[in-house]
Amino acid sequence: MLTRAALALVWLLRLLPLPLLAAIGNGFGRLLYLFGRTRRRVCLINLERCLPQLSPDARSALARRHFQAFARTFLERAILWWGSPARIKRLVRIEGMQYFEAERGKPLILLAPHFVGLDMGAARLMQEFDIVSIYSRQKNKVFDAVLYAGRMRFGRVTLLSRQQGVRPALRAMQAGRPFYYLPDMDYGQRDTIFVPFFGVEAATITGVSRLARLAGARVLPCITRMLPGGAGYEVRFLPAWENFPGTSIEADTRRMNAFIEEQVRQMPEQYLWVHKRFKTRPPGEPPWY
Numbered sequence: 001m002l003t004r005a006a007l008a009l010v011w012l013l014r015l016l017p018l019p020l021l022a023a024i025g026n027g028f029g030r031l032l033y034l035f036g037r038t039r040r041r042v043c044l045i046n047l048e049r050c051l052p053q054l055s056p057d058a059r060s061a062l063a064r065r066h067f068q069a070f071a072r073t074f075l076e077r078a079i080l081w082w083g084s085p086a087r088i089k090r091l092v093r094i095e096g097m098q099y100f101e102a103e104r105g106k107p108l109i110l111l112a113p114h115f116v117g118l119d120m121g122a123a124r125l126m127q128e129f130d131i132v133s134i135y136s137r138q139k140n141k142v143f144d145a146v147l148y149a150g151r152m153r154f155g156r157v158t159l160l161s162r163q164q165g166v167r168p169a170l171r172a173m174q175a176g177r178p179f180y181y182l183p184d185m186d187y188g189q190r191d192t193i194f195v196p197f198f199g200v201e202a203a204t205i206t207g208v209s210r211l212a213r214l215a216g217a218r219v220l221p222c223i224t225r226m227l228p229g230g231a232g233y234e235v236r237f238l239p240a241w242e243n244f245p246g247t248s249i250e251a252d253t254r255r256m257n258a259f260i261e262e263q264v265r266q267m268p269e270q271y272l273w274v275h276k277r278f279k280t281r282p283p284g285e286p287p288w289y
Contacts, residue, residue: 025072121224
């Protein structure tokens, strides 16, 4: 019942202009930081390990900004799930489309790191072309149903579970459908290797390298940025990677993490620091969280 009431409130928020909705989201984020003890702790541990050059006060300030950005994107999903396609087109602009057009029709991996606005970026791209992506089921069945329906609104979208393996993604890419891939979370030990991320050994899935090798796919970075002041979002394509895949799966995965780290440094408050990115540790190393 509580979930339904919360979703009803979010549904009503779709009627608000984005600047006002952004202001409400910022306030909600401040409350989440104050009362979300568990995720606040995860966020601060991640920042301490990844950005040790910052002072404790600077890391706390960054964590507060992250919670505001995270809360904003949650509330602004009201537009994503129930707003008109025309409104989403107005609020999310696409930059670098020429890089996509240069690769259109080829097996293609859209590398989409976990910035808070990535669902906005995906919804906007779905209005331009058909894609395939990964979907993680939520424990709350009501929220899961709404989330799934929201992601299936536009185009001919195929959502895969990680348990389905790589074959469906391979078939989709070989049929010319880009794979919107989010490979920068801690999924446990399966199909992972330890490579540095912000100087920390991080369990990282090797899927980008393996899929590029199996499908002969190009890797096209796709970064979604939340714009300041309730100005909307920007999803930006960057040039496809050259000389990829490289000499080894490990080298490829190191390159991917280094690229994501570079992007995070440009807008650190928007990266998903509340995720337990370093939950899986090398043998013999104690847990962090």
